[in-house]
Amino acid sequence: MNNKKIPEIIIGRLPIYLRALQHTAENGIKTISSQELGELVGISAAQIRKDISQFGEFGKQGTGYSIEFLINKLCEILKVNQTWDVIVVGAGDLGHALAHYQGFKDRGFRVVAIFDNNKNKVGQTIGSFKVEDAAEMSERIRSLGVKIAVMTVPASAAQEVADVLVQAGIRSILNYAPVNVNVPSYVKVQYSDPATNLQKMTYYL
Amino acid sequence: MNNKKIPEIIIGRLPIYLRALQHTAENGIKTISSQELGELVGISAAQIRKDISQFGEFGKQGTGYSIEFLINKLCEILKVNQTWDVIVVGAGDLGHALAHYQGFKDRGFRVVAIFDNNKNKVGQTIGSFKVEDAAEMSERIRSLGVKIAVMTVPASAAQEVADVLVQAGIRSILNYAPVNVNVPSYVKVQYSDPATNLQKMTYYL
Numbered sequence: 001m002n003n004k005k006i007p008e009i010i011i012g013r014l015p016i017y018l019r020a021l022q023h024t025a026e027n028g029i030k031t032i033s034s035q036e037l038g039e040l041v042g043i044s045a046a047q048i049r050k051d052i053s054q055f056g057e058f059g060k061q062g063t064g065y066s067i068e069f070l071i072n073k074l075c076e077i078l079k080v081n082q083t084w085d086v087i088v089v090g091a092g093d094l095g096h097a098l099a100h101y102q103g104f105k106d107r108g109f110r111v112v113a114i115f116d117n118n119k120n121k122v123g124q125t126i127g128s129f130k131v132e133d134a135a136e137m138s139e140r141i142r143s144l145g146v147k148i149a150v151m152t153v154p155a156s157a158a159q160e161v162a163d164v165l166v167q168a169g170i171r172s173i174l175n176y177a178p179v180n181v182n183v184p185s186y187v188k189v190q191y192s193d194p195a196t197n198l199q200k201m202t203y204y205l
Numbered sequence: 206m207n208n209k210k211i212p213e214i215i216i217g218r219l220p221i222y223l224r225a226l227q228h229t230a231e232n233g234i235k236t237i238s239s240q241e242l243g244e245l246v247g248i249s250a251a252q253i254r255k256d257i258s259q260f261g262e263f264g265k266q267g268t269g270y271s272i273e274f275l276i277n278k279l280c281e282i283l284k285v286n287q288t289w290d291v292i293v294v295g296a297g298d299l300g301h302a303l304a305h306y307q308g309f310k311d312r313g314f315r316v317v318a319i320f321d322n323n324k325n326k327v328g329q330t331i332g333s334f335k336v337e338d339a340a341e342m343s344e345r346i347r348s349l350g351v352k353i354a355v356m357t358v359p360a361s362a363a364q365e366v367a368d369v370l371v372q373a374g375i376r377s378i379l380n381y382a383p384v385n386v387n388v389p390s391y392v393k394v395q396y397s398d399p400a401t402n403l404q405k406m407t408y409y410l
Contacts, residue, residue, distance in 0.1 A: 015404035016396075019383055023360065041385050079407045086403070093305060097298035098399060103383050107400035108407065147410055148403060155228065172406035174399065178224055178308050180246050188406040191221075192397055194303060194379065195312035198291070198353060199220035201377035201393040202284045202313065205352055 010051045011078075016041050017048065018074040025067050033064035080108030085144060087170075089161055090152035091116035091124065091131045094176055098150050100127040112144060117157075134161075141168035148172045155179040162189075215256045216283075221246050222253065223279040230272050238269035285313030290349060292375075294366055295357035296321035296329065296336045299381055303355050305332040317349060322362075339366075346373035353377045360384040367394075 020040040024032060034045035034052075041048075052058055052070070055077055059065045075081040086109050088099045099114045114126060117134035124131045132140065141149075149170045153161050158177035165173060166187050175181060178193040225245040229237060239250035239257075246253075257263055257275070260282055264270045280286040291314050293304045304319045319331060322339035329336045337345065346354075354375045358366050363382035370378060371392050380386060383398040 011408045012405045014408075015401045016385070018404070019398070019401060020385060023384060039387075042387075077408065078404050079410060080404055084403075084407060084410075093302035094299075097302040100298060101399055103398065103400050104403075107383075107404065109400060109403055148406070150399070150403075171410055172403065174402050174406075178312075179228060180221070180225060182244075182247075188409050190402045190405055192399070192402055193224070193308065194306055194355070194397070195308050195314060196220045196224060197379050197395045197397055198289075198309075198314055198355075198377065199223070199283050199285055199312065200217045200395055201353070201379075202289060203216045203219075203282065204393050205284060205289075205376055 004054075006054050010054060013043065013047075013051055014074055014078055016043075017052070018071065018078065018080075021067050021071050021074070025071060030067055031064045032067055032070075034059065036064070075108070078108075082108065083110050084108055084148050085110055085112040085146040086148045086150060087112060087137075087141065087144075087146050088114040088150045088152065089116075089134065089137070089165070090154075090176075091118070091121045091126065092152060095150075095152040096126050098152065098176075099129055109148070111150075112146060113140060115140075138164055138168040141165070141170060146170070148174075150174045150176070152176045209259075211259050215259060218246075218248065218252075218256055219279055219283055221248075222257070223276065223283065223285075226272050226276050226279070230276060235272055236269045237272050237275075239264065241269070280313075283313075287313065288315050289313055289353050290315055290317040290351040291353045291355060292317060292342075292346065292349075292351050293319040293355045293357065294321075294339070294342070294370070295359075295381075296323070296326045296331065297357055300355075300357040301331050303357065303381075304334055314353070316355075317351060318345060320345075343369055343373040346370070346375060351375070353379075355379045355381070357381045 034048045038045040038048050088095050091114050099111050113132055114129050115132050115134045115137045121131050122133045149165050155178050158179045159181050162181040162183055166183050171187055173189045175189055176192050239253045243250040243253050293300050296319055304316050318337055319334050320337050320339045320342045326336050327338045354370050360383050363384045364386050367386040367388055371388050376392050378394045380394050381397050
């Protein structure tokens with residue numbers, strides 16, 4: 001892999017390819033063409049070939065991609081050939097659900113702590129976790145060395161929480177709060193506000 | 206508004222503008238420039254002006270946009286100047302959280318039913334809902350006339366559930382299952398798998 005800058009939109013498609021390849025591999029299939037992968041993910045074969053070729057020549061004309069090889073390559077590119085520690089901020093219903101979300105394991109992530117600033121929630125048990133006091137979050141992020149946070153806090157608290165997270169060393173934020181947050185350019189934010197996601201579809205109804 | 210086809214990527218940005226405008230309005234602010242809105246949402250002022258001008262000339266040179274007017278216009282374009290009924294399929298942790306998610310109200314949505322195929326879950330109470338039997342889902346979708354579904358089912362069940370939903374009249378699916386589903390082109394799907402969202406950021410760590 002060379003060091004040219006890969007557009008963010010391409011990086012954003014790689015996890016979708018990876019997910020489809022992993023499902024296909026579970027069915028015992030060994031190779032896949034860009035056409036077949038394209039049908040699974042709803043993206044054109046030409047786009048897939050172009051995206052993947054950014055990182056090297058992994059496919060063979062006529063036989064397609066080795067699924068195992070491509071999975072390993074995508075895991076390496078996306079750095080999910082390791083397990084990342086994740087914290088959850090906000091112990092409401094959504095925070096609860098994400099703290100023991102079963103879909104993180106085998107995808108490169110493990111929740112290690114959950115925080116809230118509500119004294120009634122601090123100390124509550126969620127699966128194998130005790131909700132920790134948000135006042136101690138900075139110190140815990142530093143001592144755990146964690147880089148990834150999931151925010152399920154109210155909109156009114158989101159910017160303040162994001163500032164604390166970034167200051168403590170968080171570099172990736174999955175934000176369920178219904179508000180944009182301002183962070184330095186070296187921090188990535190993915191937005192996942194349920195109502196906004198629904199509003200992207202009502203236009204078509 | 207004329208009938209030209211608006212690119213999906215523009216429609217996808219409108220809910221983000223709307224959310225920022227609604228937050229700004231809550232602070233008693235009456236007008237906003239494209240520069241100010243751009244800073245709130247992390248999108249260039251030129252892009253915002255271009256996106257909004259697809260639907261008419263709503264801003265005034267020098268004074269910017271009337272926030273109230275633009276909110277009403279965006280709600281009308283996105284058809285969230287009404288309340289849409291929504292069903293949740295899958296009464297696991299995430300389904301529970303979404304069934305009584307407080308962020309839907311005032312954004313155009315109201316959950317009206319939650320379904321599961323697990324007989325141990327059917328009949329359970331979640332807030333003001335009783336979990337209903339997925340076997341009765343088609344009939345309930347038809348009698349409720351609901352067009353929007355949130356899917357929080359396992360990957361292995363997602364395609365089958367999506368087929369049932371589409372057959373019964375669902376036209377928008379917010380899919381939390383970690384798998385792509387094939388649906389007819391007149392059905393919109395938004396993907397919101399937490400692990401995939403995290404994998405879009407690890408490349409940059």
